[in-house]
Amino acid sequence: MAKEKRFFVDEYDELRWGNLVLTVIGAILALVVIFGSFTVINAEQVGIPVTLGKVGNTPRYGLTMKWPVITKCVKFEKTTQRMSLTDQTYTKDLQPAEVKYTFTYKIVSVWELCKISKL
Secondary structure, eight states: OOOOSSSSSSSSSSSSSSHHHHHHHHHHHHHHHHTTTTEOOOEEEEEEEEEEEESSSSSBBBEOOOOOOTTEEEEEEEEEEEEEEEEEEETSSSSSSEEEEEEEEEEEEEHHHHHHHOO
């Protein structure tokens, strides 16, 4: 009667570590590729793909696919943003003063921003 062949166990019922390690490494790589291939862009954002430092030419919205590891999707807010800052300075007569200021801004053209910031 012939004994059946098993992938992880040899004919002496000893564990084949090489096959087990290769299978685990392959499973980990497959999970990285599967979960690294998708990104989610919210409704109030726009995503710009950057592949190996080169800015892509198509904005992305919603659930999008990308090349894992070599492509990242940079997200920009489309809504109006506010940034409040506080700074310390001195007046003309050397008295300390605290200055509070607020910027309100909105990104109108993501492409112009990409050119300026050199993503």
